[in-house]
Structures are given as structure tokens and as C-alpha cells.
Amino acid sequence: MAVFKKKNGKELAALSTASLPDIVFMLLFFFMVSTTMREVTLNVEIKYPEATQLSKLEKKSLVTFIYAGPPVKQLRHQFGKEAQIQLNDRFASASEIQSYIATEREKMKEADRPKMTVSLKVDKTTRMLTVTEIKQALRKAQALKINYSARSK
């Protein structure tokens, strides 16, 4: 028969968790500072192309986004695999871009309007057909400053 050791009466001191909130708060602040709020739910899958000569988009308030790419898995049975353009929360055709840019421009301050930048967030597998449609629509809408979103290599 095994002999159990008698407990020494000296128990292991409880691990102090007093600093745990501090650590978690630190993490929390890191995430609050380094991330941005998600503004739209993406209905398209975007894998950015890679590039090296990137410049940062400066003022968030001056930037309007246009997304394009194949629909996400949940929407594929409905829209197919072909690349779609997304404005705000829904799919749109290239002809709607002009009015979209106009409404976005209305929301801006008068002084900021000429500085408006359109960020094209386009999936890298998209055909240029779609991108060209967007570009032509932007030219018609007089939104000439654009930014091709890309990931640094």
C-alpha cells in the first residue's frame, strides 16, 4: 500500500492576479489606438495586391471607399463568382458610382471637397474590365484623386 505523504501544512501561496487588469487594459489601449472602426461590412472578398512604392492616406475624412472583388462565400449562390462593385453596404453597378460620389461629396465640408480622394480597394484577381469601369465613372464624376489600395511587400 502506498503511503501518502502527510501534508506539511505549508500550502502554495495563491497566485496574485492583481496586475491582470493592468495587463489587459494595456492590451486594450494598444488595440484602441492602432485599429480603426469597421465602417461597412464587406460583401466582397479582398486580397490586396502587393506593391513597394506606397504612400499613406492622410486624412480619413477626405477619403471615400469603393470596394470591388468576388462576393463572399455566403453570397456566391446569389451573385456568382464574378467581381462585383460595392458601395456602402450593397452591391452596385458602375453607373451608380457617379451619384454615390456626389452624395459623399455633399457630406464633406465645402473647403475639403477639392481634396477628396477615392480609395479603390480591389481584389487582386479582379479583371481590369471592372477597374476601368470604375475609373471611367470616377472621371465622369470629377473625382480624379485616386489611391489604389495595396499591401506593402
Added chain:
Amino acid sequence: MARKVPEINAGSMADIAFLLLIFFLVTTTMDTDKGLQRKLPPMPDNENIDNNTAPPVHKRDVFVVLINSQDQLLVQNEPCDITQLKEKAKEFIANPANKDNLPEKANKYVEGLGREIFLCKKAIISLQNDMGTSYNAYISVQNELARAYDELRDEFCTKEWGKKFADLDQTKQDIVRGDIYPQIISEAEPKNLGGGN
């Protein structure tokens, strides 16, 4: 004598903080918005503008880059790999050996510097893609061309001021960007040639 205040139990503080942390993790994205900055040409005012009114451009002043629907490159009528594009573009833009088939060079008075510099008069890069070209190929070509300009600007700035382009102040950057090596990339209307679908 002051009464002893009972200590507040801080055991649930961690839970609250975790909850907040998870909320932020879910609702935010790490998107850093970076990209290639470009300017689109304005739409012509009326559709029936006569093409002949455009100033004539010499063939030697234009560097033609074509991308087909298979993402292959044709640079100055020769098939080319994306890795060689930057060097070719650099040679074209600067024309260091003053060759006859590359842009004409002449002494140009640069106001910001107050003296004349031997430069190409006009160096236009013409980029044309197919409807079926992938966006990835398009961006990598744009990126290589931007790299060619950036490296030439850096070389010039190092020679002139001993600094990289990015480290210079705004007025000097404007001189280099506007007068020394202006980035002229002209994009033709895309054609549907290679059965791109």
C-alpha cells in the same frame, strides 16, 4: 479617528477589461490605408474633340507598355519580364547615354535651382492594358514604373543635396517632382483584344 474603508474587490476588473478588449478586437480592423496615389485625367469636355488638336508627340518620346489578357508585357514592341521593366523605364526617362531612339535631351532652365540642367524635354510613358488583364499585374506594372521614377529622383537628390528625396523639404520635392523628373504616365482607353473573360 478615521474609520477604515473596506477594500473594494477588484477581482472582476480583469473580466470587465477582457470584455472591452474583445469588443474592440471584433469591431475594429487593422487596416492601414496605404496605396499607390494616382491622378486620373479629366474627362474631355465634349466627345467630338478633334484628335489632331493634341500637340504632336515624337515616337522617341513615348515609352509604350502593353499588358495583355495573360498578364504578359510588351515593352517598346519587345516581350519583357516584369523584373526588367524598371531598368528599361529608368533608361528611358533619364536617357543617360543620350541615345537617338530615346527622348531628346536639352538644357532646361530650372527656376528652383537657378541654373540649367541637361534633361529630357519630354518623356511620356504610355500604358495600355486589356480588359482581361488582372488587377494584380496592373498594380505591379504601376509599381515598377513608380519605382523607376522614385529611384531616379533619389539619385538626382543625392547628387544635388546629398539627401534622399523623402528627406527633402516640400519646395525641393516640388522642384524635383515638377521640373526634373515629372511622372507622366498616360493611360490609353483599354481595348478588348485577348478574349479576356
